Amino acid sequence: MLVLPWWGWRPQRQQMQGTIGFFRYPGHGAAAELAHVRAWWSPTSHAAAADWELPLQCNGLVLVFSMEKSLSSSLMFVCNPATKKLAVVPPGTPDAHGNQSVGFGADESTGKIDMKVVRCFARSDESVGCEVFSLGSPAWRPVADSPCPVRAGAASPCILGAIYWITTAAPTPGMLRFDVRREVFDYFPSPPCVHHDGTSPATATLTELSGNKLCYAHVVAGHTVELWTMAAASAADDGPRWSRHCAVELWRPTQLVVPFADDRHGGIFFNLDLAVIDRYDTQRQVVERVVDMNKEMTYFHSRDKQYYINRGFRWMHHVIQYRESLVSVKAN
Numbered sequence: 344m345l346v347l348p349w350w351g352w353r354p355q356r357q358q359m360q361g362t363i364g365f366f367r368y369p370g371h372g373a374a375a376e377l378a379h380v381r382a383w384w385s386p387t388s389h390a391a392a393a394d395w396e397l398p399l400q401c402n403g404l405v406l407v408f409s410m411e412k413s414l415s416s417s418l419m420f421v422c423n424p425a426t427k428k429l430a431v432v433p434p435g436t437p438d439a440h441g442n443q444s445v446g447f448g449a450d451e452s453t454g455k456i457d458m459k460v461v462r463c464f465a466r467s468d469e470s471v472g473c474e475v476f477s478l479g480s481p482a483w484r485p486v487a488d489s490p491c492p493v494r495a496g497a498a499s500p501c502i503l504g505a506i507y508w509i510t511t512a513a514p515t516p517g518m519l520r521f522d523v524r525r526e527v528f529d530y531f532p533s534p535p536c537v538h539h540d541g542t543s544p545a546t547a548t549l550t551e552l553s554g555n556k557l558c559y560a561h562v563v564a565g566h567t568v569e570l571w572t573m574a575a576a577s578a579a580d581d582g583p584r585w586s587r588h589c590a591v592e593l594w595r596p597t598q599l600v601v602p603f604a605d606d607r608h609g610g611i612f613f614n615l616d617l618a619v620i621d622r623y624d625t626q627r628q629v630v631e632r633v634v635d636m637n638k639e640m641t642y643f644h645s646r647d648k649q650y651y652i653n654r655g656f657r658w659m660h661h662v663i664q665y666r667e668s669l670v671s672v673k674a675n
Contacts, residue, residue: 344367344368344369344370344603344604344612344662344663344664344665345365345366345367345368345378345400345405345424345662345663345665346364346366346368346375346636346640346660346661346662347363347364347365347366347395347398347405347407347660347661347662347663348363348364348366348636348637348642348658348659348660349362349363349364349395349658349659349660349661362380362381362382363380363381363395363407364377364379364380364381364642365377365378365379365380365381365405365422365424366378366642367424367665368640368662370604370606370612370622370633371633372634373634373639373640373641374640374641374642374643375640375641375642375643376642376643376644376645377642377643377644377645378424378425378427379422379424379427379429381407381420381422381429395407395408395409395410395418395659395661396408396409396410396445396496396497397496397497397548397601397661397663398497398661398663399445399446399447399497399498399500399501399663400447400500400663400664400665401447401448401449401458401500401501402449402456402458402668402670403423403425403665403666403667403668403669403670404421404422404423404447404458404478404668404670404672405421405422405423405424405663405665406419406420406421406432406445406447406460407419407420407421407422408420408432408443408445410442410443410495410496419431419432419445419460420432421447421458421460421478421672422672423668423669423670423671423672424665424667425667425668425669426669426671428671428672429672430478430672430673432460432476433476433482433483435462435464435474435476435483436462436464436472436474436483437464438464438465439464439465439466439467439468440465440495442465442495443462443463443464443495444462444463444464444493444494444495444496444497444498444508445460445461445462445463445496445497445498446460446461446462446497446498446499446501446506446508446521447459447460447461447500447501447506448461448501448504448505448506448521448523449501449504449523450504450523450524452524456670457477457478458477458478458670459475459476459477459478459523460475460476460478461473461474461475461498461506461521461523462474462475462476462483463489463493463508465492468492470488471488471489471490471491471492471493472485472488472489473485473486473487473488473489473521473528474486475526477674478671478672478673478674479671479673479674480674486526486527487526487527487528488528489508489519489528490519490528490530491510491511491519492510492511493508493509493510493511493519494508494509494510494511498521498549499549499550499551499557500550500551501523502551502555502556502557503555504522504523504524505520505521505522505523506520506521506523507519507520507521507531507549507557508520508521508549509533509547509549517530517531517532517533517537518530518531518532518533519531531583532583532585533559533585534559534571534573534585535571535585536559536561536569536571536587546561546562547559547560547561548560548561548600548601548602550601550602550603551664552572552588552602552605552611553605554574555574556572556573556574557572557573558570558571558572558588558602559571559572559573559585560600560601560602562597562600563590565596566592566593566594566595566596566597567590567591567592567593568590568591568593568600568602568613569587569589569590569591570587570588570589570590570591570602570611571585571586571587571588572585572586572588573585573586589611589623589625589628591611591613591623591630592630593613593615593621593630594621594630594632595615597615597616598616599614599615599616599617600613600614600615601613601614601662603662603663603664604662604663604664606622608624608626609624609625609626610622610623610624610625611623611625612633612662614660614661614662617659617660617661618635618636618637618659618660619632619633619634619635619636620633620634620636620662621633636658636660636662637658637660
């Protein structure tokens with residue numbers, strides 16, 4: 344897995360700058376080793392200029408983007424931490440509300456790997472556009488519109504050629520499925536919990552668990568997070584069927600819970616409030632503390648050289664499941 348710590352500070356009134364790192368982490372212990380680091384700067388006076396969203400990984404490439412309203416998609420890049428290569432994604436069509444919703448996937452139907460960044464943006468309250476940027480191409484290109492508004496931020500990982508979005512259309516939140524090859528949207532059924540308990544899409548995350556399973560996670564009440572899963576392949580059969588995977592009692596209340604990986608023993612890893620990694624043992628049904636990424640983790644340049652991190656800054660930590668590859672950040 345990869346731990347991505349980031350921070351930002353303001354050396355001048357109209358400028359923000361900082362770093363975002365890519366550190367390999369085995370899922371246990373308190374040591375992570377540097378794969379790559381990226382310095383950034385932004386000519387903006389907004390306090391949240393480094394509000395990096397949940398990174399998206401596909402075929403060994405990692406898409407990183409900011410939700411800073413005044414920047415739209417100007418802080419967006421794709422990195423291969425294994426090769427240390429990076430490609431900056433150009434700004435897309437401005438969003439009427441200053442937000443954006445982004446997905447990242449691969450189309451391998453032609454025998455080549457076409458890595459695509461997919462971006463939904465609002466033209467108005469009623470109209471939502473969509474555009475695609477293929478790595479190595481000069482610009483974004485428009486595709487079929489989204490049939491309804493989608494939640495800002497990161498979409499699901501790409502699972503079996505599709506990206507999933509949570510919609511924000513009244514009266515009941517639902518989901519959309521984007522076919523990466525055909526570049527079209529379809530309505531997609533949401534888990535029963537959305538209809539039964541009025542779950543707000545703001546509390547939910549879409550991730551992937553092993554076996555190409557789409558996972559819908561949301562905080563139910565207090566310390567409890569509930570996970571619903573669906574085998575993506577079933578969508579081509581009698582229709583998608585959601586099942587309640589588990590309900591996890593966390594050791595403290597949290598504002599943000601992101602299940603980001605599972606292991607061969609059935610354990611599920613969670614990122615709590617962009618600070619702490621926990622593991623849920625599905626067999627014993629207990630939560631195990633793994634590491635506090637800010638207070639306990641030691642970051643290394645190499646096995647014998649420590650990476651300097653100023654603990655005085657307000658660090659945030661994203662964590663993603665990751666497998667190394669040699670896929671290019673340009674056209675493949």
